[in-house]
Amino acid sequence: MAKKYQVFISSTFDDLKEHRDAVVKAVLQLGHLPVGMEMFNAGDQTQWETIRSYIDSSDYYLVVLAHRYGSIDPGSGLSYTEQEYDYAGEQGIPRLGFVIDKNAQWPASQVEAKAKKKLDAFKSKVGKARVIKFWDTTDKLAYHISLSLSNEIAINPRTGWVRATEAASPQVAEELARLIKENKKFQAQIAESQLNSKIDVLKKVISETYITSDKDHAVKVNLYEVFMAVSSLQPDASKGGISNEIDKNKGRDDNFYNAIENALKELVRLGLTTTETMSSNQPGLSQWKEIFAYDVWKLTEKGSELYTLIRYSHLK
Missing domain, CATH: 1.10.10.10 (Winged helix-like DNA-binding domain superfamily/Winged helix DNA-binding domain)
Incomplete structure (x- = not known):
C-alpha cells in the first residue's frame, strides 16, 4: 500500500516566499503532503495551538533558515519558527534542517541584524540535528529537500496516509483530491530540461x-x-x-x-x-x-x- 506523508514546512515568511514555494513543489514532486501556516486560517484557536495541531499530525518536519529570526512569541521570547522546531522534537517527529550557507549572496534588506544573536543560537541548535544541509540558491535548496526527505523516509518510515480509495474518511479523500490537482499544476510549471539532461x-x-x-x-x-x-x-x-x-x-x-x-x-x-x-x-x-x-x-x-x-x- 503506497503511503503519502504529511510534511510540515517551517521558516520565516516574507524573506523566503520563493524558497517556500520551491520546497512545497519538491515535496509534492515526491508525492507527499506539504503543510505550513500560510496554507490555512487560524480559525477559533490561537495561532500557536493551530500550529501544534498541524505538527502533531505531520510525519516529518522541515525547517528552512536564512538571515531573519522571525516573529517572536511574547510569552516564550522565542520566534514561532524556533518554537515549532522545539515542539516537533518533543513529539519525536524527525526534523530536517536546511540553513543558508554563510557565503551565499543575500539582499541586505532581508537581513535581521537586531535578532542576530538569537538567530545564530537557533542555527547552532539546528546544526546539531541528525539531518542538516546548507544551501545558497533556491534550486540547491529544492534539490537537498528532495534527496534528504527521500532518504529519511527510506530509513525512518512513519505512519503516513493511505490512498483515498483505501481510506474510510471522506475528509482524507477530499484532501488527497485537492493535492493531486495541485501536484499536476506545479508539475506543469516546472521546467525540467536541465534535470532530464543530467x-x-x-x-x-x-x-x-x-x-x-x-x-x-x-x-x-x-x-x-x-x-x-x-x-x-x-x-x-x-x-x-x-x-x-x-x-x-x-x-x-x-x-x-x-x-x-x-x-x-x-x-x-x-x-x-x-x-x-x-x-x-x-x-x-x-x-x-x-x-x-x-x-x-x-x-x-x-x-x-x-x-x-x-x-x-x-x-x-
Missing part, C-alpha cells in the same frame, strides 16, 4: 552496460536493472533479494548468480554502492558468526542522488 548522462553508463557471467559469458544482466533492484531494496539489499527483483519468473543457475555478483562488483567500482557484511546477533549464535554472516549492498551518496533523479523523471 539524468540521461548519469543513466547512460549503466543503462547501456550488460554484465556477463564468468563461464562462457552464458548469462548477461543489465547493470541499470541491478542498480534499480538494489535501490528499491534499501536500506539492506541482499544478493538473493536483488536476484528476485531482477528475475522473478525464469529459472536460475550458477551462471545467473555469477552475473549478478559481477554486476554488483561493477556498481561498487563505479561508486554507486558499497557492501557491508552483516552477522546474526541472536543469543547463542556467537560461535557461528561466520556461518550466519551475509553481505548487503547500500547506496552511496552518489547512488542515492542518481536514484532520486531517476524517480523524478518517472513522476512527469
